[in-house]
Amino acid sequence: MFRTGVIAAATAAALSGFAGTAGANPADPVAQFSPTLTRVPGPNCAAIINAETVPQPQSGAFGVRVKITQTGEFCGAYYLTVHWRNVDTGLSSGQSQRLEGTGVVGLPDNVITGIGMGPGAGKVEAWIDTYSEVYPQNVDLEHMAGRTTFTLG
Template sequence: MTFNRKLLQQLLTRAGVIAAVTAAGVVGLAAPSTAIPHDPGFAFLPTLTRLIPTDCSAIIDAVTVRQEKAGTFGVRVKVTQTGEACSDWKVAVRFKNLDSGYADGQQHRVVNGVVQDTVDGVIVGFGTAPGVGRVEARIVALDAQDREMEQISGTATFTLS
């Protein structure tokens, strides 16, 4: 059987994504993250996703951003998207306050690898206001119908004061 160049490139790209997902999963199992997000730039574990049905994949890096109001946090999201014919999709920040039980989040469209409707590139708003306490947050990739895509979600656990 002979591979044509495009098929070989797709195979190698998928193998690379699988290797990155596996590595991130192993690293993510090493230890939970804890910190106070008012410390500048507290990082989430990377989110790795495959954008179905296209031949696209994405790595989503996220870092908390200090907010003035108590019990809130912002998230700066950087998307590295690869592949051909990538369609629009969404990235969401979801959280649960482990002390109060309150859970919420918010989502934004991603167009050509750029997160839309952010404030200076930072996701903020009601969906990032869990209140004071211990917070568990994760980054989630969604399709156009708000269904979760194939992914390993980046997570962070921290305390808001």
């Protein structure tokens, strides 16, 4: 009888989340952003940035994989910022990464992860902006932001 009670309690704890999560929630979907269209520093330079979310090992976090198609010659580097807002909790943040050509500088497979990408469980709105680093302040590039909405477990 005691053993049955312990098994039942352990099962109930696991099902209700008290046992913790060992990895990403398998229900976390891969969400596609609408394309981000942006001008890029340089003569007649522009880019189309396609992006999708990437599930992460920890619950309540996400990464973003970008694929960049760029046109123009002698185009300069610029920055991409992934902004997010958790609709359920009100938390918001984001993360910027430097882009050169069709790649995210220093990140393998063009996947952006890190401290700015942990909104926690709930419905998340995310969008992508671009800017150029110009002294004395950053300048937003002319762009149409890519957007998506998804739910993290």
